[in-house]
Amino acid sequence: MRIALIFCAWLLCSAAVAVPNEPATLDRSTWPEQLNSPALFDVASRAEILTFAHALLASEALDDNALKQRLNLKVINIDEIDSLRRKLWLRLLANYNFAQQSCDQDASFCYYVDDMDSLREQAGKFEVADDSFYAAWAEPAREFHRRYLDEQLRMAALFPQISSEIGLFGDHEFNGDEMNDRLFMLTFDSGPTQSPGNTDWLTDYLRKQSISATFFVLGNSLQARLDKSSEAAVKALYQGQCVGVQGWEYRSHSHWQDWQASILRSLALVKQGVPQNYVPLFRPPYGQRRADSAGFFESQGVKVALWDIDSQDMAGGMTAEQSAQRVLSLMLLWRHGVIAFHDTQDKVRSALPWLLKATAQSGLGWADCAKPL
CATH class of the missing domain: 3.20.20.370 (Glycoside hydrolase/deacetylase)
Structure with missing residues (x-):
């Protein structure tokens, strides 16, 4: 019986899983400033948070079939994906609130955000102008965060049939x-x-x-x-x-x-x-x-x-x-x-x-x- 259950689990995973993409990475030399103060760390942090939030918001427009195609999966757990998205938004809001505490020292990427609705609004319209000081970073960052988001969504899509760091099973x-x-x-x-x-x-x-x-x-x-x-x-x-x-x-x-x-x-x-x-x-x-x-x-x-x-x-x-x-x-x-x-x-x-x-x-x-x- 144990062997049969394991074999069934293997068949389920094999049917659901295709080869993932290469892990996301971002060339930090595209960012024009050294992170040589807490305030400059916050500037870069706000930029990364808004870019990832923009990618997360855009992903919510995908229907199940489009999401399967994007994640290269035949079967997805949409409930786990939705649960992950909720957790990500909550953490992004908390992180942006921390990151904007130094806006009086450097206002770069400081926008009006005081609740979830305003974060989603700012994420939706976030873009970096072509003549911006940060222009060289913007497109590589968009690609990085789209690919990194896909990594997270893919693990959620397979959870809990394939367990991973994406979710917890309890307080232990x-x-x-x-x-x-x-x-x-x-x-x-x-x-x-x-x-x-x-x-x-x-x-x-x-x-x-x-x-x-x-x-x-x-x-x-x-x-x-x-x-x-x-x-x-x-x-x-x-x-x-x-x-x-x-x-x-x-x-x-x-x-x-x-x-x-x-x-x-x-x-x-x-x-x-x-x-x-x-x-x-x-x-x-x-x-x-x-x-x-x-x-x-x-x-x-x-x-x-x-x-x-x-x-x-x-x-x-x-x-x-x-x-x-x-x-x-x-x-x-x-x-x-x-x-x-x-x-x-x-x-x-x-x-x-x-x-x-x-x-x-x-x-x-x-x-x-x-x-x-």
């Missing part, structure tokens, strides 16, 4: 939505690498920057690292950082019969190997987990840690700089949240320093990984 999960304005959480998946490797470089770099992050480790990778070194070496590796789990192997935990064993085995290894760094968090590979798993996670005192800013650093066609630029664009749009990188990817050695340099004077904060959100 979080994705960064409730964080304070200008506060971001750095996370890294799929490590550790073997020594010497990206994980070694990254943890050392973060310590030098006085920043902490959460590393979601794979049990088999951590075990391999312990086997080739020692517990003392692994403790030194993660000094000042936090360690959660991603399961024993990088595999979807939504239809895996042994998903609970995968998590429990990894939790036990982390608690034994790096007890001072352990945080009770599980990061599901691909964002995929079971909708009925709340009881299990609550019994273990573990939360499901999703994300709302995806670097897409595992995408084959994405360069390190494009990944960093994508993250920065989404930081400007969402103004707070959980950023997902992979310490198994060489790109992180260039992407993270670029990102920290670009935001160093923007008035942002990096969350302490050891403090509950």
